[in-house]
Amino acid sequence: MTLRIRAPCHSDLRTLSLSFPRPKCRTGSEAEWCMKMLGVTIRRLDRKRLGRYLPDLCLIDGKAFPNNAWHEENFSCGRPKKLELSLIVLHRRRTVGYLIASRYGRARAHIHRFVVAHNFRRRGIGTRLLRRFEEKCSEMRIAEITLESTRSRYGANRFYDRMGFLQISGSKLVMYLTRRGKRSLRRRYSGLFPSGHVVVYSK
């Protein structure tokens, strides 16, 4: 049997439905192999790339979060080490994914945005992107990574569970909200109020 893999093309950010066989990308080396086959690379989102790919980033973000899309200024506003920690995934010089994160204190990082373009999902790109980010964090001696999701993001939450993230609640969550200046929003968090819709993951 011949395995044919065709990478999606860019008009796809809008339309394509994929018809090629989906390789399984469960382990690190398999994910690496998939990335190679798809012609996808991960790069640091430095200032130059940020300027160049900003329209793509906004387009993908708007599709992923229609009610809460980031504008250009959200991507470019400065947070500590943001451009050092953030990554972009490129395919034929177009953006197909990104991870935007900042450093908090010496030993913590927070992921603000983590998205793979719709037609490139479930091919191991998210796994590879997060692993690359974790490698960077460990080089920078960052011991804890946090991120927020919502209860309704079933796919993303399953992904984080698989990647070894744990949902936090109780006093750990209160500490997190205090650090991030979000205590007044605590009713939104399901780890404190069962009616809350936001979940916080930590690793």
Ligand SMILES: CC(C)(COP(=O)(O)OP(=O)(O)OC[C@H]1O[C@@H](n2cnc3c(N)ncnc32)[C@H](O)[C@@H]1OP(=O)(O)O)[C@@H](O)C(=O)NCCC(=O)NCCS
């Ligand atoms: C979350 C996200 C970044 C994952 O990227 P990805 O490239 O699709 O992830 P991978 O292909 O590496 O997925 C690895 C595993 O995670 C799980 N997973 C990922 N997406 C899933 C989904 N939609 N439903 C169920 N499980 C899912 C699966 O177990 C998958 O392995 P499998 O494909 O062999 O079953 C991507 O789905 C995305 O951009 N979602 C929309 C934006 C978003 O919600 N971001 C998170 C904000 S908190």
